[in-house]
Amino acid sequence: MSQSNGSSQATKVGYIGLGNAGYPLASTLARAGYHTTVQDADPERAKKFASGHQNSSAATESSDAFKDVDVLVTMLPNGEIVRDVLLGSSGVAKSMKKGAVIVDTSSSSPFHTRETGKMLEEVNTGLTLIDSPVTQEYAWALGKGDATLMVGCSNQSALEIAMPILKTMAKHVFVMGELGAGHAMKTLNNYTSAASIMGLCDALIAGQKFGLDPAQMVDVMNVGTGVNFSTKESFRTDGLTRRFSSGYQLSLLLKDMKIARTLIDKTGPHSALSDLIVDSFADSDKIAGPGADHTQVIQGWEQKAGIQLKQSKAPEE
Template sequence: MAQPPPSAPNDTPSPAKKIGYIGLGNAGYPLASTLAGAGYHLVVRDADISRAQKLVDEHPDTSTVAALDDANAFKDVDVLVTMLPNGSIVRDVLIGPAGVASAMRAGSVIIDTSSASPFHTQETAALLQQANSGVTLIDSPVTQEYAFTLAKGDATLMVSCSNPAALELAMPVLKVMGKHVFVMGADHEMKTLNNYTSAASIMGLCDALIAGQKFGLDSAKMVDVMNVGTGVNFSTKESFRTDGLTRRFESGYQLSLLLKDMKIARTLIDEMGPHSALSDLIIESFADADEIAGPGACHTQVIEGWEKKAGVMLKQSKENGTG
């Protein structure tokens, strides 16, 4: 079993040994598991206590459960990782009435991997400094090249941190969770714009698949052509091939979360540059689809919005090929 790196010289931070992890959802659970598997001791928390207990049961020698109201459970962690639904929840968990940051020791680091508004994250970092100036918040949202690779440590992490010592402490932890770690300088911004670009490709793909089928083309074969042509993108290679066209709808990413990200993207684009009509179109179309698909829908169920408007249903395909 791999262990954290050996002790560093006196002029560098000691390596992290104990890690807190809050948020064990579809992304948080596999990421936390990679850390436990690498030999770090984890203190885990989730609103669903059964998920925290499940992780501890799988890694009994390297993990323990923290109660929802016990901030002191994280007082000895070197690094705390958060993976939560939105920035408001992150702020409440860190510096709310029962926030854990006040109990954390000086020199410790918080790595926020959640999907949040970059403006909200900046505000949270400033408030955290007021609450506990000895703790550094590192902004490090997550994306991935292929579906279902988070449990393999194949995530892509975008990292923003102006504190060299904090970044040095966090980097080994980041590299366990991520195959690619990019120090960007503005990372929830990068995550937001990455998701915006992906959503734009999804919108184009939905248009193409519906129009193609109505013209007589096979949707799975269309995707096969795109994947060896200039139309290739993440959705054609991964999520729509494996979960959309198969109608399995189990990508692990909810349509409502993608819609939330698009609203953040529109705010960012409007703040930083000229207003984009495309962001309005994406939000309108995805909101309609989210209402049609219903609560908890997989993001690939966005196609149901196009199907309803066009009065057709895409032909169901096999995951590993056409037909």
């Protein structure tokens, strides 16, 4: 997956957004031999990436920085920022060449993504937008080329151009349907995960107050029917250890839950669970403060219960 080949060297890739997810994902492309032009809100981060990876360079600040790329990948905080980067006053879309493909791996509203796709066609009829948000089956999979991608695309030819890029970044690539389908799947995946986090927080607080050890509780769940990503990965290694360094911010999870609630409300009967998740996570986000790791969501439960969960060692310690 990370081997160089002639086709990868011939394909020019742009990458915008080198955060906790973007940096490792872009790294898989550079290692595979793609000439990767990178850009970030922090220019020094882009320069650091370029200096540390062969086949890569830092983009200039000009709107035509990606005029020669075949595929442009974006990994940004939300769909509004993606739209601004592409179509704002300094947007790069106008100068991109005909036939180029834009792959948005950000976590965004599927409805907003479809609107952006239409706007791109109006500005540059030769561009195609694909949504391909990311999830993972184990922590830190992104830098190993083991990501899971959920793809929405309404142009088969564009999908064929992008597919080698997608398969370089990911172990699993699921084509979910038309443009927006990838973002719909991502938000519903995160919604399901968030529901398990709520149940886990309830259980850990109640268990400790009863006299159970939180770490041992999670160990039981991991060999029982309560197992989920949070018990196996983030909460066991970063929540209960109180390292709070999973690499995924609580504010981003809250944003995703608001998107999920909108999607559920627009496509089916209203769900009381979606309101409960959004309200509970919003309370925790205020308590944990700006930049909080998503595992700090437990602090909202701790404050309401008047206790702090017992700190445990990491499983490998």
